[in-house]
Amino acid sequence: MITRPRRTEAAAKPSGRVPVDLVATGLRVAYERDVEILRGVEITAAARRISLVIGPNGAGKSTFLKAVAGLAPVTGGLVTLGGVDITRWRPRDLLAHGVALVPQNGTLFPAMTVRENLQMGGWLRRREKAWLGESIEAVVNRFNLPRHLVDRRAGDLSGGQQKLVEIMRSMIMTPTTLLLDEPTAGLSPKMASQVYEQIAALPGDLGVTVLLVDQNVRSSLAISDDVYVLAMGLNNDRGTARDITERLGEITAGWLRQGVSGAVKS
Amino acid sequence: MRRPKSSPKSLLDMQTAVQTLILGTAIGGVYALMGVGLNLIFGVMRVANFAHGALYMIGGYAAYYLTLATGAPMPVAVIGAMVVGGCVGYFVNAILLRPVYRSRLERPSEFTLIVTFALSLMATSAAAVFLTPNYRKFEGMWPDTITLFGFVSMSGDRAVAFVTALILLCALLWLVHFTDLGRGWRALTQNRMGADIVGVDVFRLANLAFATSGALAAAAGAVLVPLYLAYPTMGESVIVKSFVIVVLGGLGSIAGSLVGGFLLGWAEALGSVYIGSGYTDIYGLVIMLVVLLFLPRGLFGISEREV
Amino acid sequence: MVKNIIEPVCANRRKFLAGTALVLATSWSGLRPAAAExxxxxxxxxxxxxxxxxxxxxxxxxxxxxxxxxxxxxxxxxxxxxxxxxxxxxxxxxxxxxxxxxxxxxxxxxxxxxxxxxxxxxxxxxxxxxxxxxxxxxxxxxxxxxxxxxxxxxxxxxxFNAYVATLMAKYLKQSPYKNIVILAEDTAYGTDFAKDLSGKVDAGLKVETIPFQAKIQDLSPVLGKLASGTQPDAIIVAGNYQIIYSLQNQIPAAGLKSQIIGAWDYPTTPEFWETAGKNGVGVIYATFTGPSVKxxxxxxxxxxxxxxxxxxxxxxxxxxxxxxxxxxxxxxxxxxxxxxxxxxxxxxxxxxxxxxxxxxFNQEEGAWNQALSGTLFMKQYTEVKQTDAAAKVVAEIAP
CATH class of the missing domain: 3.40.50.2300 (Response regulator)
Known part of the structure; x- marks a missing residue:
């Protein structure tokens, strides 16, 4: 059964919140009439697991994540969180219900210090200063951020550090679900592996359900549990990370063929 | 008396220079107040608010009629004007601009520009029709002429306007840098998407930014009525100056507008005294162009990527 | 830069009416000959x-x-x-x-x-x-x-400027003021007036023109400089906008003791006393109404x-x-x-x-299609809220 709760800040307190599945059923997105980017995508991000969405360029991976986060115009289908309909919810309401988003482009506040950025992460509970302080402290410790960086301007940090701070900021509200879009885009391989290391630990350490969209297929497969392959706005394949890793050559070859012929068969 | 041995002429020249700078500072304080308000809205909402001058005018008239109707002392009139300006600013955004943001327009900022421009025209015309185009004035708190350092002479009302501006500027800086609301505004200024995903309620903060900006503009208009009078087109000259200040200091930078306001005050004062009295408005524009030539983002502008 | 919007609205209405007129052209044209009689x-x-x-x-x-x-x-x-x-x-x-x-x-x-x-x-x-x-x-x-x-x-x-300037130059010659500043707005009016007056005053008088932008709000830095040098005996104000009403206050606030002389009779406008307050007392202005005008x-x-x-x-x-x-x-x-x-x-x-x-109407060089008339009166307010009729006539200058 699907229920529609109130979407207010009152829901922001995560007391007793347990990780639940995030399910997209028949999700459709069209920015313009008749030009559908997603044509009925079915993806389940199971609780406390890392679900990875991969696919060729233009498959609709990022659009899918945006649609779940309420940033793309959903024209059909449902997104539910533990049975609750959260379709078309704005990021603010999603966050209040435990779903955090880290978009692909940098979203830090460059002129603020890292600490202020983390404080902004707790915006919905900004009046609870004591709680916020503790939460920031916990996140800084959890992610082993060097102390001297905490009072540095966020804009002065390296790209990898900025991405880590963004993920840290999304953890301040102790979400149950984290949506990550291309977290290592533009990072050096060394920085990328640090970021993946942190992501990999999220389900185990913090009980977070992770839905990851990534171009960096090999590295992201290494930390994922379930994998969905999208092509031309539709589900193309799915399996466990091990399963997909084994068939990866075949799958990417398929993407190449598709790029040539433009045909889709699922 | 510690009159130096140097020739009286050079002493006089020194005094003129100091006096000009002080008068420029006094004018610059109120300019800064106008500039920061305009820039707050630009930073938070990316809206070039052409109605900013109208809010200045509304503040002037609100203070005038409050004084006229209730005989309230000037501080009360100024606070009253701020309340009126704040409410007008709030509702302009909440009622007129909000539909523009909500609709999926290609370029909402261009529509908001047109809306605010139309509003400012309407306000000016309405004032001319309903309040008559006559010049109005109420007696300031301190109409006497005061003398600073024995040679700088100015109206006490000018000092009152400057001190009021300074107090309000400090209050705004505190609000922006030491409160949650201010942090939210800065977040919106620096990264709109970032503010969105941490759960900032954009509309609510925009309403409050408009209210704050409106209150500041109204305060500027109110404290200047004893000096510059109230009349329907009073906002015309300050709106241009406010935009110069915003560009000079850098889009979205409150500190930049503060510095920009004083720079404009000095440029105008020094320019009209030492270059030519007939081109006052040009000095600010020249300074702006020079700054933009070397610092395209203004003095304290946030870079395009960061914005 | 802010423009009135009423006119464009009217213009649109006019266009709309014109369109309606076209549609109804036949029936309307039938009505017209009656009026043409x-x-x-x-x-x-x-x-x-x-x-x-x-x-x-x-x-x-x-x-x-x-x-x-x-x-x-x-x-x-x-x-x-x-x-x-x-x-x-x-x-x-x-x-x-x-x-x-x-x-x-x-x-x-x-x-x-x-x-x-x-x-x-x-x-x-x-x-x-x-x-x-x-x-x-x-x-x-x-x-x-x-x-x-x-x-x-x-x-x-x-x-007009040349005429008023000729009369005012005569006044200045008989006045006690030797060192005069003209504050002139940068319009054809202000610039011409200042030029005409400076060209017509006697050689013994020192006249300096200080131009300003017509719609400026504040002249205090310029006035401050004026006050710190040798103060002029009189300041003649030739402007039209807000600043001329503020000057009654800005001039003394700058520390200037000079006599204020209005180049036209703006002190008789309804807002003068509200804006000038007690500083309006003592102001001299030029006008063409006076007790001797019949x-x-x-x-x-x-x-x-x-x-x-x-x-x-x-x-x-x-x-x-x-x-x-x-x-x-x-x-x-x-x-x-x-x-x-x-x-x-x-x-x-x-x-x-x-x-x-x-x-x-004359048709002479410098006064073409011009009806020359009017005696210039220089009047001075001697008390707050005085009317033009009650103001003291300081001088009466016939053409």
Whole structure:
């Protein structure tokens, strides 16, 4: 059964919140009439697991994540969180219900210090200063951020550090679900592996359900549990990370063929 | 008396220079107040608010009629004007601009520009029709002429306007840098998407930014009525100056507008005294162009990527 | 930069009506011949500032035009023609003024134009309308170049810069002031006036012109510099906008002890005392109304009807507007025509009793199409909220 709760800040307190599945059923997105980017995508991000969405360029991976986060115009289908309909919810309401988003482009506040950025992460509970302080402290410790960086301007940090701070900021509200879009885009391989290391630990350490969209297929497969392959706005394949890793050559070859012929068969 | 041995002429020249700078500072304080308000809205909402001058005018008239109707002392009139300006600013955004943001327009900022421009025209015309185009004035708190350092002479009302501006500027800086609301505004200024995903309620903060900006503009208009009078087109000259200040200091930078306001005050004062009295408005524009030539983002502008 | 929006709205409505007229063309054209049997009416056109800083004067001008039309119509019109008034707002912008005036002529059939506007705006307007030959009668525009042989349809009744400057130079010669500053706004009015006056004062006087931007709000730095040097004995204020009302306060606040002299009688405007407060006491100003000005019967009749309508006596330049309206009446009755070219020619020859004396138009170098009249009075306020009538006459300068 699907229920529609109130979407207010009152829901922001995560007391007793347990990780639940995030399910997209028949999700459709069209920015313009008749030009559908997603044509009925079915993806389940199971609780406390890392679900990875991969696919060729233009498959609709990022659009899918945006649609779940309420940033793309959903024209059909449902997104539910533990049975609750959260379709078309704005990021603010999603966050209040435990779903955090880290978009692909940098979203830090460059002129603020890292600490202020983390404080902004707790915006919905900004009046609870004591709680916020503790939460920031916990996140800084959890992610082993060097102390001297905490009072540095966020804009002065390296790209990898900025991405880590963004993920840290999304953890301040102790979400149950984290949506990550291309977290290592533009990072050096060394920085990328640090970021993946942190992501990999999220389900185990913090009980977070992770839905990851990534171009960096090999590295992201290494930390994922379930994998969905999208092509031309539709589900193309799915399996466990091990399963997909084994068939990866075949799958990417398929993407190449598709790029040539433009045909889709699922 | 510690009159130096140097020739009286050079002493006089020194005094003129100091006096000009002080008068420029006094004018610059109120300019800064106008500039920061305009820039707050630009930073938070990316809206070039052409109605900013109208809010200045509304503040002037609100203070005038409050004084006229209730005989309230000037501080009360100024606070009253701020309340009126704040409410007008709030509702302009909440009622007129909000539909523009909500609709999926290609370029909402261009529509908001047109809306605010139309509003400012309407306000000016309405004032001319309903309040008559006559010049109005109420007696300031301190109409006497005061003398600073024995040679700088100015109206006490000018000092009152400057001190009021300074107090309000400090209050705004505190609000922006030491409160949650201010942090939210800065977040919106620096990264709109970032503010969105941490759960900032954009509309609510925009309403409050408009209210704050409106209150500041109204305060500027109110404290200047004893000096510059109230009349329907009073906002015309300050709106241009406010935009110069915003560009000079850098889009979205409150500190930049503060510095920009004083720079404009000095440029105008020094320019009209030492270059030519007939081109006052040009000095600010020249300074702006020079700054933009070397610092395209203004003095304290946030870079395009960061914005 | 902020413009009035009422006019464009009206313009749209006019377009809409024009469209409706096209649709209904046949039925409307059937109605027209009936009206054409009457004599063509006299239409008084007022292209004037109805919004912005000087709107009050513009509106009063239109009301005087309406008063004139009422009186004429109650006497059976001018030359048996009905008299009506059409008006529009120039928004103090030359381009808007020109298109407005063209519309008043073409669509509303204005016979002649009257109006109150800046001298620069009026000059642009006069040049743009030259080919229409529609008479333009100026009553209160001081620019020297606003009339001249190259603008045959433009006539002026009332003072102008060179005339006022000549009289004021005479005054300054007999005054105690030796060291004088003219604060002149950067319009044709201010610049011309300052130039004319500096050119006409005696060699013994020191005159310095300090220009300023017409719509500036604050002159304190410039005044401060003036105060720190050798202070001038008198400061002559030649401007039109907000600043001239603020100067009564800004001048003493800068530490200046100089006598303030208004180049025109802005101290008689309703807002003077509200804006100047006690600093208005002592201000001297130039005006053309004074105790020795005797109104003619025409002038008395105008004053009485004006007072009945407005609740106060006319300002001095409003007498000149009335004279302009009468000049048109005389031209229409003399020529029995409302053809613009005929009226322009006739106006050059009219002679009639004006409000303060007999009026005809000179055609001399420097005073073309110009009715020269008026004694300059220099008046001084001696107490707060004094009226023009009660002000002390400091000097009376006959032409």
């Amino acid at each position: 009457d004599k063509a009416p006299v239409v008084l056109g007022f292209a004037t500032g109805l919004s912005g800083a000087q709107a009050q004067y513009g509106r009063d001008n239109v009301k005087i035009g309406e008063l004139f039309a009422e009186q004429m119509n109650s006497q059976g019109g001018i030359d048996g023609r009905k008299v009506s008034v059409v008006s529009g707002d120039t928004q103090d912008q030359p381009d808007i003024a020109i298109s407005l005036a063209r519309r008043l002529i073409r669509e509303d059939g204005a016979t002649a134009l009257f109006g109150h506007g800046g001298s620069g705006l009026t000059l642009a307007l006069s040049q743009a309308l030259k080919s229409t030959k529609v008479p333009l009668l100026l009553s209160y525009i001081w620019g020297n170049s606003n009339t001249g042989p190259s603008l045959p349809s433009v006539y002026r009744i009332g003072p 109104l003619t019967a025409t002038g008395e009749a105008f004053r009485a009807s004006y007072a009945a309508k407005f609740g106060r006596d006319p300002l001095f330049y409003e007498y000149f507007l009335w004279d302009c309206l009468n000049a048109l009446r005389k031209a229409v009755t003399d020529s029995k025509s409302v053809d613009p070219a005929v009226l322009t020619e006739t106006l050059a020859k009219v002679s009639f009793e004006g409000t303060t004396g007999s009026i005809h």
